[in-house]
Amino acid sequence: MHTRHISRKQFLRQAAPLGLTLLIPDLVKASFGGSSSIFRLGLLTDLHHDIMHDGPARIQAFVSAMDKRKPDAIAQLGDFCYPNEKNLPVIQAFNESHGQRLHVIGNHDTDSGHTNEQCTRFWGIPAPYYSQVTGGYQFIVLNGNEKGSPAHKGGYPSYIGPEQAAWLKTQLTEGKGPAIILCHQPLEGPAAVDNAQEVQDIISGFKSRVVLVINGHTHVDRLQQVNGIPYLTINSASYYWVGGKYKHESYSPEVHASHPWIAYTCPYRDAVFTTLTIDPGKGTISIEGCKSEWVGPAPERIAYNEKGFASGEDIVPYIRERKFKSPVKLKK
Helix, strand or coil: CCEEECCHHHHHHHCCCCCCECECCHHHHHHHCCCCCCEEEEEECCCCCCCCCCHHHHHHHHHHHHHHHCCCEEEECCCCCCCCHHHHHHHHHHHCCCCCEEECCCHHHHCCCCCHHHHHHHHCCCCCCEEEEECCEEEEECCCECCCCCCCCCCCCCECCHHHHHHHHHHHHHCCCCEEEEECCCCCCCCCCCCHHHHHHHHHCCCCCEEEEEECCCCCCEEEEECCEEEEECCCCCEEECCHHHCCCCCCHHHHHHCHHHHHEEEECCCCCEEEEEECCCCEEEECCEECCECCCCHHHHCCCCCCCCECCCECCEECCEEEECCCCECC
16 A cells, blocks of 8 residues: 555644645646636535434534535535434435535444435435536545455445446546545545555546545544545544543533433534635645534543544544645646
């Protein structure tokens, strides 16, 4: 796996304040076919409405912010809410906020007996994985929850099966214009899908089209590059999961009594989300910063040190402001 990690030292040097600059490589710029229009994408992931006591307030904060920022499209990257009648107010709040929207199925969206079919029906998407052209960009939405991985070691499935992998290659081969790939699970690094190298190899074969790859799932703020393509992890809207070994209370006894799973998390005080802006004229991609703080103790205060991510670097209660060069030539 050819992965370049952006170190803490590099981040502190390049991100003052909360900023990082990369530019869109000339190779990818050509795929924009003469367009110089700025494109904005609102991004939210891992709301976990069925765990959090204040999920509706967090989705409303996102909706209100997007109403002001006027993105060209919005996307939620999975672990949103169970697809059922009870959760219709949250689903409708997201869906009714924008005419161009994308949903990605997360591993927890099908907990408690829920299904992919329910996700497609309640969220209004064509299939568990699909392609959608919006604003001149081909969004390729993957389903990282497939079974059948030869490397599966227990827990939730995390795999892009052979049929879907072939479909991805076909989409990249036959599609036109710049492509953005969305998946709930990372396609690189800790907690990546089992066949991450296979999927990376497919994506890397289309450097002239793939602008970036975006995921949620790990509840961290992270940017990597694999073979010159940015792989961006969007932080959770709600919390960092620490698990039973680190169980503690961050809210009132009443909140923990009604929502017991919160005790396994380090919550963020505010909803965390972002707007991604692609500027073909400047050849840049920008991520808007979104600052919050921990409710209760931070992970380092409870001696959390697992999953291959670093507290204070990857594990933070915010999304950093970033500005980086696309690997795709964004031709004016």
